[in-house]
Amino acid sequence: MKPKNRVFIATSIDGFIADQDGKIDWLHDIPSAEGEDMGYAQFMAASDALVMGRNTFETVLGFDIPWPYEKPVFVLSNNLKTVPEQLQDRVQIVSGPLEEVLAGIHQQGYQQLYIDGGKCIQSFLAADLIDEMILTTIPVLLGSGIPLFGELEQKLKFDCRESKVYFDSVEQRHFVRKREI
């Protein structure tokens, strides 16, 4: 299978991944049903490894829960030097140009990558290295916050291949990058 970089993330209707205080409590302020994870487990099962930025890594560490990822995690950071000892066989710090980072990850045998975290996703999009985006819309307008998307030097075309409504409230879209041939 061709290597792919895929995003699976939730935003508000106005495109924020966290509110202006960095909080994400509104993400969970939605209807839910036991056993309905809106495709997360299936997405994770189809991923070989995760790539995230330092902010996301430190946020997950701060949750005070057992490490939640079974798949290897690559943390993209120029500043982070070490990871907690109990995670050293599960987490690698990577840095440098994204193409080189990706080549290194592919060499380790991980091809289907879950790209996570706002800044990390923005870096991958700026380099046109995202192939698919599964965007879940939490149906709220926040008015301000931390945006998922950032500036780009060129516009990037996608196709929406599928959309679903969960709980008569939350919506999810599957975008696939449409590259000029």
Add this chain to the structure above:
Amino acid sequence: MKPKNRVFIATSIDGFIADQDGKIDWLHDIPSAEGEDMGYAQFMAASDALVMGRNTFETVLGFDIPWPYEKPVFVLSNNLKTVPEQLQDRVQIVSGPLEEVLAGIHQQGYQQLYIDGGKCIQSFLAADLIDEMILTTIPVLLGSGIPLFGELEQKLKFDCRESKVYFDSVEQRHFVRKREI
């Protein structure tokens, strides 16, 4: 039927209604099929009148096409004083607090209102006066431009009731405002 204020507008994936030069050519850079208007005619038929800002009004005037609206149009503007003579029986200029503007429009017998234009929609949302939003996503990331949504003093909850994919590419969501009882 209860008066309603509804939005029907298209944005890029990153939430822009025009690019950084104010251009909207990318809106039309999508697959299309004859006779498929993605619900526009049905939406317009269910609307009694339009409310738009001065920018949108002047943009439509600048298109150099016959006036495109059969329904009455209310232009929300404190500065605009007159409309072209041939439109005087079709276009009214309104100003003042939105609640008063709406009361005046309702008194004329128009209850189901199509709220259009970025600033006008933002003003209505800021006053929590939007009941439904039908948002069409043109599947492109622009990276910059004129955003549909603006700042809000309070977050506004919606439910997504329906979503559709057109042309295996363009997606449309129907959000309904969820007010606390």
